[in-house]
Amino acid sequence: MFAGTLVYAIVNSFTLILLAIGFNLTFGISGVANFAYGALYVLSAYLSWMMMNLLGLPFFPSVILSILATTLFGALMYRLVLLRVRGQALSEVIATFGIGLSILELFRYLGFVGFEYTLPVFFDHSFIIAGTYIDMQRISIVVLGFLLVVLLWLFTHHTSTGLAFRGIAQDERTALTFGIDSDWIATLSVSLGAGLAAIAATIIIPLGSISPSEGYDVLIKALAVCIIGGLGSTGGVIAAGFFIGFAERFTDTYFGSHWTMIVSLIAILIVLVIKPSGLFGQQKELEERI
């Protein structure tokens, strides 16, 4: 039982990391808390579904098109809406949450609810690892989650745009003196965050179904991971992803599944009491203020 729990805990951890990494990237670079994040996740899944089931496109072109479309949507969201309220944190949250609500509730209104709304798995195959059945999709989550983290690290450490991202995140005005345009980088960061949400949806949705309520769940999970890890810190997202991922699975196995829901909430409470900026957070002002 222990080995099985361990395997599923790893899968769960990577799921959480995949869910949170885009939200975290956007916040870390441009300071925009994108509350439409969960809606973008669901939007891309519905787009893939529509392209496959209504237009009859094959799987891979559909998901790639929908990931690109969601990325573009993120950029437009920044250019058309967020740019007008930049620098006012509360307005940014309200604006993004409003956009998220309208997307999710529009799908609910149009009746996109039910088990038929799902995406196919990449490979229909399963293994036995450490005496536990595990399917290819869950293995894909681990592999692709790991790959994505490595790629993001390479991007932010070895490409000029990635380095500019980190420059803007640390000191916007100094970055400006080197010709780094803060509005352009912020647009990129929101659209890249949206693209990461879409990638996460493509990998994770096949295990369940697409529904508007999934959007809210994803937002809450991403927020939980980011708050515990420290908003804007990639290391924090990984640590918090593993922390919650393991805590949830072990609670499920040894205490019962109805306790898993409160694990992340309790973790948030403990972190907020002991270290309000999160495990790896560097928002000292926040800590000092509290």
Added chain:
Amino acid sequence: MLDVKNLIVFFENAIALNDFSFQVNDGEFVGVVGPNSAGKTTLMNTLSGLIIDMQIKEKRKGGERITVYGSIVYRGRDITQTKPSERVRRGIVLSRERHPIFPESSVLENLKIAGFLRRKQEIREGIDFAFQLFPALVALKKKKAGFLSGGEQQMLAIGMALIVKPELLLLDEPLLGLSPMMQNTLMDAIVSLNKQRGITVVLCEQFARPVFPVIDRGYILENGMLTLMGTGKELMQNPEIKAAYFGI
């Protein structure tokens, strides 16, 4: 090279620069000296275009109203309304006051971030040049910039500005908070950039002592207004300046 005419800058109703005009010729080393709140940083931000960005962002937030009158002409082109990134592309590079570095990144990464507009090869050459100018940085290249001393951070800041290949280098109080010895090291480096590399330099400082002996021309800025100008030697001989800045 640079022709500034009747520059007036308001922050809300407070005037920061009042009818400021000056010229900078190709290859010159110009010093602007003045006390705190004289308008030095505002001048630098206006020349580098940062003020345009501040203006836009304050307006979006509904914050402070920043108003700029007057004209800035650089190499025959009016750049008064040009964005900072475009001015950097044209060779106007500002090194901001208080050690403008990225504290969470290593020294090497700082230099790479500064090279955003440059090609890989140019960045590599720039880094070599920065290390040649400030050999002390070589041993620190893997270290987080935030852990460097004030003097090391300032060397890094100037090194970062050099990666951009400036034609007109604007330095905002590069000597702030440094020991006299470190001030000399930095001034020597800045002079060599000007004399050997032919980079035109405009430097703002509170300290007159290390600045006047090396500049071609100097301006005294007080309450946003130019009160005196002359060559470095003339300014050093001026009795009022002697009393105010040298305490003689």
